[in-house]
Amino acid sequence: MTDVAEPTAETDLHAEIERLRAEVTALTERAERAEALADHDVLTPALNRRGFMTVLARNLAYCRRHGVEAALLYLDMDGFKGINDGLGHAAGDAALLAVAELLLENVRESDAVGRLGGDEFAVVLMNAGADEGREKARRLASALEDEGFDWQGARVALGGSFGVRAYAGQTDAEVWLSEADAAMWLRKKARPEATR
Template sequence: MTDVAEPTAEIDLHAEIERLRAQVAVLTARAETAEALADHDVLTPALNRRGFMSVLSRSMAYCRRHEVEAALLYLDMDGFKGVNDGLGHAAGDAALMAVADLLLANVRESDAVGRLGGDEFALLLMNAGADEGREKARRLSEALETEGFVWEGATVALGGSFGVRAYAGQTDPEVWLSEADAAMWLRKKAR
């Protein structure tokens, strides 16, 4: 009778191990999904502020160590309140998604795009200095105006003000972001 019980116990043990392995795989996948969601914007395909600041911090360390250029662009959409007020919040959401798609389509894989909140975005351009950053901002500004976004069959123009700040040895990502933000406000006021 002991010989019969041992194979059954062994089979039960193997079944339990397989069940636990499957459960671990499911939990691992959930954890990976949760981690990805923690760094990505809930509305757009861009990084959220937390994710962008993490990338910015790592990139600054890389720039310092390897003496690599980088440019930070800060975008504040112009007229976004008018889209929300005039066309509704669903149109505002569509505009934000269109802007994120446009920005992501116009950067390299080594670059990063984040939605910082509301209608503000940031772009990190690696291996690019101030001149390249300003040129990228000019081209993106033109694309926002000409491409806009489609809402209920009509193309709605968008606009934005960009601030550009090259990496100059900053050690705090919040300081660098504030510098790009300040440059954006100077540009916005000059208009």
């Protein structure tokens, strides 16, 4: 008959400590994933409004403190209602995803892209002034029109109206965003085809 060592209180304690460590690690990872999800759009790879506004406020403070240029682009998709009404909401979701991916593919890692809600997006470009912001908006608008998105084997056109507002000493991220939004609406109203 073989002697079987009885588990000791010390062995049990070490096993319990290891179990608790593993549980804490798993809970920490879950909390980090939940925090990341809280700042990202559920449909697209862009930041959601909350996440984007956090980045915008941080970038605004950086610009103010270090005298760095930045440009804020506000995008409202043209014809999005027609996509949703004519092709269905799944096509609308595909269009939003295509726009977010296109924006992210065409900015630097130091920039940020957010979906603010519905068919509205924003991009903050660091180390870029008004001229660079307008040029980037022009290129992005052209890319949207050129690329469109695929839906059930067909190419569907995309378009968008951009408003650009350079950093000019703003002290509030919401104010800066409102200024870019107002610039976008001026541009959209000047293009009657964009309001359809």
